[in-house]
Amino acid sequence: MADMPAMTMGMGGTSYQMGSGTARLPAAEGMMRGKMIHAGDWMLMAHGYAWGVYTDQGGPRGSDKAFVASMAMLMADRDLGERLHLQLRGMGSLEPAMGARGYPNLFATGEVANGRPLVDRQHPHDLFMELSARLDYRIGDGSVFVYAAPVGEPALGPSAFMHRGSARYQPLSPITHHWFDSTHITYGVVTAGYQTGAFQLEGSAFKGREPDEHRWGIESPKLDSWSVRGTWTPTANVAVQLSHGRLESPEESHPGEDENRTTASLQYARGGVTTTFAYALKDRAPGPALSAFLAEATWEIDRHHAIFGRVENVANDELFPDHDDPLHDRKFRVTKAEAGYAYRIPILGPFGVALGGTVAAYDKPAALDAAYGKAPVSWSLFTKFALGL
Template identity: 70%
Template sequence: MMKTLMVAAGAAAILLPVPVLAQAMDHSMHGMKMPAPPAAKPKPKPKPAAKKAKPAARAVPAPTRSQTLIAPPVVFIPPIQAPAPAPVPAETIPPQAAPVDHSTMDRGAMNHAPDSGGMQGGMMMGMGGTDYAEGSGTSRLPAREGMMRGVHVMTGDWMLMAHGYAWGSYTDQGGPRGANEAFVQSMAMVTAERPLGDGLHLKLQTMLSLEPLMGARGYPNLLATGEVANGQALVDRQHPHDLFMELSGRIDVDVDADSSVFLYGGPVGEPALGPSAFMHRKSAQYQPLAPITHHWFDSTHITYGVITAGYSAPKFQIEASAFRGREPDERRWNIETPRLDSWSVRGTWTPSPSWALQVSHGRLKEPEELEPGVNEQRTTASVHYATGPLTTTLAFSAKNKNPGRVLTAWLGEVNYDLDTHHSVFGRFESVANDELFRDPTSPLHDRKFRVGKIEGGYAYRMPIAGPLGLAVGGTVGTYAIPGALKEAYGKMPVSFTLFAKLALGN
């Protein structure tokens, strides 16, 4: 009798941890549920000893698509035929978490709202709130623009996101001052974020580009101005981006269930000035050329030295930055010396998931390398609207040079996804520019001219493998040229661009 009791007690001690261990394995396998062991039969009356039957092997279900992102080791535990263990109180077993497919998660779904279906409690607040999505730097976009496309993976407490593209283009810029050229734009972004504890959240982000390989003079872009190459001002050309586009960190501290205060900064970042940079706006996702108004709206998206503090709530955000006002120089491979000699403030209102409106103002110390001693006060306002298939941007900017004149600019963008494969898009711009003639001997040197550009295009998307996709298409654009410039630019130059964009997530 004593021997029988010792055997039964030993079997119970072995079996008791099995349900808890199986549940922990099930949680770690992100939804790969293993069938629970069958309920033990009542102990029969003692019978003559017989050969013990081998338990039947259980089939393990094939992993789903989302489980292939992280494949934990599978441990097989055969069922143990033993007396039923003592019941475990329900409150001692942690609840089973529902599996989350991060490869398809929508940025608008990852918010604080209890009924949103996304992650709650601020764990992923860096990805966007109920009524907004995340733009470049600390800027906001409408939630219905959707999540930044790419690969999203959970590993422990960290959420990792990778996004990037390589964009091959050929452009023929019309008129006497136009040029034709093939070039490649590129960007790779990696974001890592996690909770640090009760009410604390950390986000680290880096963006890199190989565009310095295209050369200091960048690519042809009629009427574009800004920055230098080989010591000369770039006119009718767009400069390449630097290797280091962003090296930043952000810490959010919850104030209550819906709002937080945050601190953002790093050796390379973006201050709170202007709308989200053009390469992060869905309204410009297939535009192969930078806007000719780039240096009115988002030239500060690569800034060497940034600190931003702000207050974030679902419907609004207010923030202020200290940063270096000087634009990047032509040495694109290095990190320039950070400084905090300029400042800006920005307010953003997100009244619903479809709208994001911002107003900002800043003072930039000597932004132009070729204009020492000339500071700039910049004021911008923008409205972004999105329904999902349709995304639009309308923006205004005024640059007040001290000493100098006030130069204003307007920008409008639209992108419409007709279906899974087809998109049409367009952009119009109007800008007062006094940098089109840098030669001091020219009678047009340092004169202000209002010029404009209108461009439309089409893109066809096709999947390649997993999150990797290809978009091919083209654009045609023409220009509004004042009479004084027609000898230099032609009466109505026409430009076209062909492109193939290989993207992770697009």
């Protein structure tokens, strides 16, 4: 597969890869995969994928669906002088075509469709996932940078799941998405920071409210929330981040409730193995504090074979949105364990396809048996076409 050389933001040699937004990944995850083109002073990179997925989510509240998930990204870089570097990035998706209710994903919650909270489903991404510009100015061995986007990602949490090597072949989003990744599409972001090869400190002002269910357009940007993040990349194998943010009324189903979100993660990569271990705490104001844990890994055994898995544990109080339900607003801790296999096939040039499947099982309180069944099992089959698989 054609690979993109490791991005060295700040115009210095570094031990990290560029992740989503301004996040860092371990350089040993491998080079960013896509198609690179040199056009004069510009270096262009294209990346994208389309998943064809059939999933059958088990138990009484599960359902099945065939759907297509997609993403396309175009990035352009150039130096504007000896010290100044510019990067432009655009990213989009055709997932709004799958409908406002997205696809079934047992125990996933967050956002709304047709005016009702989504439960046991994953919402589609917006047409516009990122439209951003970043300027880096080198100072000695480091650089200062500014990232601005009408649609982008603030400095909060690890790199979003679709950009992590540890989740490369996972066809469904994590059920902890709204603990770690929900700000990766934010309408209005300004981030400023300082970085060296081993450290990055940054802060963001951004819009706290999550995207609405009208996913074909661009919402009005707003800067009413903030976050700070520190990232340490001591070697090419390790990326550690700690972040905290204050989000103004992020969830439409919880109007008037702000959120203090804290995340910590460790990502490790070596020899075809990529891993992510992460913790997050959503502390609503007013409201309960809800924690989540995630561990995921991918092992690309050779050119063709890959195995992967994900374990999540989350405390969630949104499983019963009906106010008349006796379980409404009760907090339940649920664990999901999922494992899968992918067979990778090169097609032509940078294009490839991966064929595979996953199986997931759950551990939950007995109080949920009546709604979810005693031991639900879910499975998915997928075909992933990618530019840089």
